[in-house]
Amino acid sequence: MNKELVFVLEPDAGRVTVEVSQASKETVDSLADDLGNRVNLNCARPAEKQRYLPVLQARSTEPNRPQSEAFSIWLYRLYHNSVVDGPGRRSVIQTSGCSLRCRGCIVPKTHQPENGELVSISSIIAEVIAHRDDHDGVTILGGEPFDQPESVAELVSRLKNHGLHITVYTGFTIEQLTQRRQPSIDHILAHIDLLIDGPFIAELREGAGEYRGSRNQYLIGRT
Ligand code: SF4
Numbered sequence: 001m002n003k004e005l006v007f008v009l010e011p012d013a014g015r016v017t018v019e020v021s022q023a024s025k026e027t028v029d030s031l032a033d034d035l036g037n038r039v040n041l042n043c044a045r046p047a048e049k050q051r052y053l054p055v056l057q058a059r060s061t062e063p064n065r066p067q068s069e070a071f072s073i074w075l076y077r078l079y080h081n082s083v084v085d086g087p088g089r090r091s092v093i094q095t096s097g098c099s100l101r102c103r104g105c106i107v108p109k110t111h112q113p114e115n116g117e118l119v120s121i122s123s124i125i126a127e128v129i130a131h132r133d134d135h136d137g138v139t140i141l142g143g144e145p146f147d148q149p150e151s152v153a154e155l156v157s158r159l160k161n162h163g164l165h166i167t168v169y170t171g172f173t174i175e176q177l178t179q180r181r182q183p184s185i186d187h188i189l190a191h192i193d194l195l196i197d198g199p200f201i202a203e204l205r206e207g208a209g210e211y212r213g214s215r216n217q218y219l220i221g222r223t
Contacts (some may be wrong), residue, residue: 088136
C-alpha cells in the first residue's frame, strides 16, 4: 500500500512540518537526515510513552468553587503546536470517551472516558490562553466531542469569548448531529468556525486531504 506523507510549509517562519503517522521508521529517519534539525510535534495520535495532560484540577477536588466554575469535561490531554489538526498552528483539546468505535481508529485509548480525567473547563481555558501567542486557533477532537455536548458547548462559548478560531472534529456526520435537535449541539455548530465530520473509514484513508483521516470526511465552515 502507498504510504502518505503530508508536508506543511510555513514560509513566514521558515519551517517545514512533515506528518509521518503512516510512514515507516526508515522513511522518517531518511527524511530527518535530508531536512536537518528535527523537533517532534504532537498530533491526535499520542506519541509513545507520552501523555500530555496539563496540570489541571479535577472537579472532585474543587468542592467550593462557585457555580459559574462548576463545569467540567472528560479530557484525555491538551497539547500545543499541532499543524495537522486544523488550519495553522493549533492548541488541541482532546476529549476522552467515544461511543462510535470506528474500525482502525488510531486513538483507541480515548474511547473510555476514564482513560482521561474530569477537569474543569476554567483550567482548560487558562492553559489555552497562556499559549495564546503560540497558536492560530484551538481544535477540539476526541474521543468524540459530541458524546458530551453540554460540556463542549460551554467550552466553545468560553473560547469564543476570547475571539479564538475553533475547529471541531466529530465521527458523526453533520446531518446526524442536526437531526438530534439538541440545544447544546446546535449551540456548538452555530459558534464554531470549522467542523470536520464523519467517521474514520480505514478503506478510504488514502488521499483523505488536509486535516482529514479518510475521504468521506468533509471540511464544513471556514478555515
Ligand atoms: S470517532 Fe474518532 S475517536 Fe471515535 S472511534 Fe472514530 S476515529 Fe476513533
